[in-house]
Amino acid sequence: MIYFGLFGFVMVLLIALTVRPWFSDTRRAVETKTDRGGAESLANRNTIILTILSLIHGLSMYGFLGLYPTFLREVLHYTPANAGKVIGFFGVGALASIPCGWIGDRYSPKLVLSGSLLSTAVLGYLFFQQSPTMLTREILTCIYGVTGSAVLYVNLAGYHVKALRSSLSSRGSGMFVTSLYAGAAFGGYLLGGIASRGGWLMAGEIQMSLLCVGGAVLALALRPREMAL
Numbered sequence: 631m632i633y634f635g636l637f638g639f640v641m642v643l644l645i646a647l648t649v650r651p652w653f654s655d656t657r658r659a660v661e662t663k664t665d666r667g668g669a670e671s672l673a674n675r676n677t678i679i680l681t682i683l684s685l686i687h688g689l690s691m692y693g694f695l696g697l698y699p700t701f702l703r704e705v706l707h708y709t710p711a712n713a714g715k716v717i718g719f720f721g722v723g724a725l726a727s728i729p730c731g732w733i734g735d736r737y738s739p740k741l742v743l744s745g746s747l748l749s750t751a752v753l754g755y756l757f758f759q760q761s762p763t764m765l766t767r768e769i770l771t772c773i774y775g776v777t778g779s780a781v782l783y784v785n786l787a788g789y790h791v792k793a794l795r796s797s798l799s800s801r802g803s804g805m806f807v808t809s810l811y812a813g814a815a816f817g818g819y820l821l822g823g824i825a826s827r828g829g830w831l832m833a834g835e836i837q838m839s840l841l842c843v844g845g846a847v848l849a850l851a852l853r854p855r856e857m858a859l
Contacts, residue, residue, distance in 0.1 A: 668795040668858035672805065676793040679852055681809045683743060684786050686845040688813025689820060690750060690838045691778045694757070695720065696818035701758060701830050702767075712764060719768045723775020727784050730776065734785035739852050743789075746781040747846035750774065754838020758830040786810070792857040 669677065699717050702708040708716070734742050753774050756762065762770070790806040791799045817837075824833035 667856070668798070669793060669856065670795055670798075672794070672798070672801060674793065674856070676852055676856060677790065677802065677805060679848055680786060680790050680793060681805055683747075683845050683849060684790070684806055684809035685813040686747075686841050687778070687782050687786060688810040688815075689817045690754065690813075690842055691782075691817070692814035693817030693821035693837050694754070694774070694778075697821050697825070698757060698771075700822075701825075705830060706760065708764075716764065716767045716771055719772040720775040720779070723772040723777075724779035726776045726780040730780035731784045731788065733781070734788055739785070739789050739854050739857070740850050742781065742785055743849035743852070744846040746777045746785075747842045747849060749777045750782070751839040751842040751846065753777070754834045754842065757838070758834035783810075789852075789857070794858070796858060 695717070699713040702713040702716060703710065753770055756770055757767075757774075787803065787806045790802040792802075794802045821833050821837050824836055828836075
């Protein structure tokens with residue numbers, strides 16, 4: 631964490647020295663004459679659905695990231711190093727964010743969100759089985775990095791912005807961050823609470839599988855035609 635913080639100061643210094651004042655998208659915002667689609671307020675069908683989906687994803691993904699290493703160490707008796715290796719593959723999968731963001735632009739939000747949430751539901755069931763090998767867990771965690779971070783995180787953020795007029799894009803982004811991290815704040819507590827009462831498998835089935843299946847069905851109610859181009 632110390633190195634992480636120090637790296638942040640290095641980046642602040644680098645930006646201060648290299649980024650010029652004229653490097654800004656504010657001029658383009660001023661030059662935009664008309665909004666091209668999207669709702670005129672936050673109280674619209676797409677934004678409400680996306681907010682619920684972001685909340686679900688926050689509960690699921692951050693519950694997993696927070697407590698999966700605990701499951702590996704306490705139940706499967708992985709060493710801290712091996713548990714770290716397994717969870718580290720999530721970051722490897724997240725490296726696919728750029729192509730997965732492109733996929734989100736090319737295909738229907740219904741297809742992208744429903745498909746990735748269903749994938750998360752299957753993974754949520756498999757994660758807490760005791761039989762898979764360490765290699766299998768690394769592969770599953772990498773796949774979750776792709777679906778959970780590269781697909782869901784990136785495209786939920788993008789669709790929140792597209793759901794609104796360009797003049798309201800900052801509010802759309804704010805709704806995404808607020809709803810996602812509201813779920814994240816309670817994800818670990820909820821997963822741990824279910825696990826303590828019904829076991830890890832039940833926790834995965836409820837918080838990752840069942841919740842994400844519900845989200846996949848809800849995503850089918852989106853109206854892509856009402857989103858901005």
